[in-house]
Amino acid sequence: MNNPKALNTLGLRQALLAIDNGECTAVDVINACFDRIEAREPQVGAWQYSLSREVYLDQYLSNEAFYQQSPLKGLPVGIKDIIDTADMPTEMGSPIHKGRMPVDDASCVALIRAAGGIVLGKTVTTEFAYFKPGKTRNPADLERTPGGSSSGSAAAVADAMVPLALGSQTAASVIRPAAYCGSVGYVGSRGEFSLRGGQPLAQSLDSLGLLSRSVEDIELMRAILLRQNDPLAQADAVKPRKVLICQGDKVGETDPAMVEAINQAAALLEGQGVELVQFEDEEFLPQMVQHHIQIMGYEVARNLVVESRQPELLSEPLQDLISSGLAMERGLYLESLNAAAVGGDNLWQRFGDVDAILAPAAPGVAPLGHEKTGAPHMSRPWQAMGLPVISLPGLVDEAGLPLGVQLVGRAHDDDSLLALARWFEGALASA
Amino acid sequence: MNNPKALNTLGLRQALLAIDNGECTAVDVINACFDRIEAREPQVGAWQYSLSREVYLDQYLSNEAFYQQSPLKGLPVGIKDIIDTADMPTEMGSPIHKGRMPVDDASCVALIRAAGGIVLGKTVTTEFAYFKPGKTRNPADLERTPGGSSSGSAAAVADAMVPLALGSQTAASVIRPAAYCGSVGYVGSRGEFSLRGGQPLAQSLDSLGLLSRSVEDIELMRAILLRQNDPLAQADAVKPRKVLICQGDKVGETDPAMVEAINQAAALLEGQGVELVQFEDEEFLPQMVQHHIQIMGYEVARNLVVESRQPELLSEPLQDLISSGLAMERGLYLESLNAAAVGGDNLWQRFGDVDAILAPAAPGVAPLGHEKTGAPHMSRPWQAMGLPVISLPGLVDEAGLPLGVQLVGRAHDDDSLLALARWFEGALASA
Incomplete structure (x- = not known):
């Protein structure tokens, strides 16, 4: 690699391609993400909980054959802390649920894991995905709000700590932080994805969302969440009329x-x-x-x-x-x-x-x-x-x-x- | 009481009225329900998990002042085992979730508890509320199916073990067992109630349901689930035109x-x-x-x-x-x-x-x-x-x-x- 420090800035698809082409390994990308997190997390505060580099690499290496042949090859994903993970606390931004350990993974988390994504950690959410902010700051200007409620997901992605993170939107909780932090934010049609294991706020409004740095990564993750056979397949871009x-x-x-x-x-x-x-x-x-x-x-x-x-x-x-x-x-x-x-x-x-x-x-x-x-x-x-x-x-x-x-x-x-x-x-x- | 053995056959509203009128106590009703369960459960098999009489009465007596002034006065409710309860396993009719202990009560369960209902136990569901039957038999004829998937809720209510139980419907999971067992079954409009803590099966179809022996009890529980100020208020019955x-x-x-x-x-x-x-x-x-x-x-x-x-x-x-x-x-x-x-x-x-x-x-x-x-x-x-x-x-x-x-x-x-x-x-x- 000419410039291994830039690997954390690659999108999911770009990183997968670089790995396929032998330009780097998944471990290189993972390390670049952890380097970035170590450098920036004290200022940005995107993570409510995260794996250490050692634990992450252990998880990867103990099952390397699976990851190498998987669509996501062991690359890291962030999960908004309103979405249940069986191996990490899910606290919903509230002291009421301090240390709460869910019994099961949410369906979306299970789908990401099955596709070879590794959950690096839980990203900061406002209190129950409503208004009260967490600790996250806007990576584009630390004096500014990252927006909410998917604050940590938007900041972590915009700051190149991870290529993609899950969010959720009931009012403006994906689109606003994406806009403020400078990431891509996607909110699926209502009912588009399973919300099993995502904490509901308002059943007629809640939608799952994704934050990334490119539309193609949104499309890739959408295909995984819809359990499509070939998530890496890609349709042509279309110019609107x-x-x-x-x-x-x-x-x-x-x-x-x-x-x-x-x-x-x-x-x-x-x-x-x-x-x-x-x-x-x-x-x-x-x-x-x-x-x-x-x-x-x-x-x-x-x-x-x-x-x-x-x-x-x-x-x-x-x-x-x-x-x-x-x-x-x-x-x-x-x-x-x-x-x-x-x-x-x-x-x-x-x-x-x-x-x-x-x-x-x-x-x-x-x-x-x-x-x-x-x-x-x-x-x-x-x-x-x-x-x-x-x-x-x-x-x-x-x-x-x-x-x-x-x-x-x-x-x-x-x-x-x-x-x-x-x-x-x-x-x-x-x- | 002239005929204390019949107390288990009272509806929720009837029992509340009888308690108000001094004709019986909540403990009398509770005991009648447990008598019925002890007599019939070996044949009917409505319960996946249930409190013992002693534990139930302990729960009631340790907080008697609260229950006495509450809308539901400590009377028992059954909860379909697809709906999370923090103090009882929720196994969804599947060996995969044997002994699974949820972290939180579902919203509907929390609302019932807040209204002074006591969860007597978890009623048998088919596997993940789909087709594979549990152990329940139809109380109207033990050689017949109770219907599914809210099998235990329909049977427990029809057999006068409890006055009301929660169910859920994705296809026919409340209405069919209600029809087969001879209970009243109600399925709310889609989106009518919070499904937080109920295990989703199909997001565009899932609805919460109620099983009881009278429409007035459905109305009472509906008001509780909608957090209405006066759940005991009752509108007039209306003859259709x-x-x-x-x-x-x-x-x-x-x-x-x-x-x-x-x-x-x-x-x-x-x-x-x-x-x-x-x-x-x-x-x-x-x-x-x-x-x-x-x-x-x-x-x-x-x-x-x-x-x-x-x-x-x-x-x-x-x-x-x-x-x-x-x-x-x-x-x-x-x-x-x-x-x-x-x-x-x-x-x-x-x-x-x-x-x-x-x-x-x-x-x-x-x-x-x-x-x-x-x-x-x-x-x-x-x-x-x-x-x-x-x-x-x-x-x-x-x-x-x-x-x-x-x-x-x-x-x-x-x-x-x-x-x-x-x-x-x-x-x-x-x-």
Whole structure:
């Protein structure tokens, strides 16, 4: 290897290829990741729990033949600490579950292990994937929030500690930290993946998510999570014919830098010959934001029940959310549930010939400070409708801080969305 | 008490009232339940795990003041062994999970405990809530299957061992055993209740269910599971204005005794002045049956992942289901998923002025033998569409064996369905 120190910056697929080509070994990549973690974890704080290098390598070497012939070849993956792992604590960002050892692996974890991925550790989550931050800092600027709730997954991936990590999204918990940290974030259509062993927060909103540094790695891991026969097979990238542009003000408060980013992205698409159409509706998405808030409050109050026994160990925002959910009129909840259920179909019927929607992944760059994780409104509408989304990095503000834009697809047509996103990723990189 | 031995046959609400009126104590009811279990469990085999009388009474007496002022006053509830309990093993009917001790209570279990219910034990489930039977026999005829997968819950309730038990339904796992054993079975709209801590089988189909001996007890427990402020409040029973009659042959194979039962139930409605309309579509429900089968196969194969590590410990039918699910073309799955997602709305739009649908809860009475749990097709269409259903006992064949009929409602309008069901339960009882 000419530059072994850069191995931690390879994506999953890139690393697998390098190993196949004899340019490095899996152990080289693993060591490069641990080198990076040792150098950066004291500042970044992405990990709630992690294997030591020695334990990891023992696990790899004791079963090397299996790993060598497996799709993921023993490479490391991070798992958000809201997802159960049988060999590591799963604490959900809460003192209530300090040291909690799950009995079983979540299905997604078991699938990764079966494909030869090794769980390097559990990444920091906000308290029960809601608002109260953990210790993680934004690797792009340590004075800023990484976003939440998949804070550690986004930071670990953006900081090149691991090539890929699992997250989950109920409001903005994958897309926002991906946007703030500068990683790729993908949230599957609602119901797309098994959530067995992932701690539910709101059953009508929860989705599994992935964080990586490239769309192709999202596609690879998606294939593994769907138990596809040949997860390494890859479809062609697809240039969209027509894209619906959703400016941030069609959802809610937007920073000027993000207005600029969406305009840049739109200009880039147009320059590539993609037809653009502007989303002009001022009411639809703010309504979906409200529906999302209603559904989330009502359902969280009926999921975090065990924890209600120890309210003194819940943060104030979470106590407030539960109280408001318990006080909510059921009719209001049902109204929101019904509106959200048909929202996606209605939206896509209005724009039948559009291939994807381009929208801000967050209101702007990551805010300064670590007391809050930033505003979630840019994700709420799509999440309420259960649509697949992917956030792409590449654009930055004047100070060079990441500005994420997201593409939104049709429910359960995640494959088409990812094929477009891979094309757009290339266009952003060469812009 | 004039007849303390009958206390175990009281419903939850009846027992609470009797306690309030000073006719008996909670301990009397608890003892009556244990007397019944001691007498009948060797034949019925409803329990996978249960507290001893002593341990139960210790639990009650050590916190008597709490129980006395609680909604459920310390009365016993059974929990299907697919739902996690922190103080009892949860084995999912599989040797793979022998002795498995969950870390946390499921949300539904925590809600019952918070309302003053005591978990008497875990009721027998088929293997992972699929087809392979447990040890339970049908209390109405020990030579017959109790149905599955909530076998133990249906049998324990029908045999008056406990007034209420939790179940779950992915295909026909609540409605069929309720129909076969002669209990009331209720399956909530999809997404209605938190499934946190319930083991998922197929995320687009799984619903929580309840088994009891009266509709009013279903309503009471539903209110507790929804964390309603006053779970003991009760709405009026509602006589339907118009009911859609779905004969069994509109779904699939039907025994003559069930044809007769539906005709009897329809005649009863008509006699009470309820307008009837016949469901004449020959294709819609069989298509929904097929969609259900596709969705279930595809998703089960992606939920039972941990278990795939030990295929030799899976039953042959389950291995076959997983294999077929893994081999299934994704396009077929998505077609079924989409058809099922709009099926309920389409159906209810066609019959906008109908208050409920009356349909068989099973093809006939419980089949003889214990190798299988009976055919699930009568539930598959409604389950695919995510509609709330309730199975009512009261009708019997010539030999006196239970024949269940079910009422189907609109998604998330479970309250209206239960109000109608309580009226119909009264009509059936006085017929």
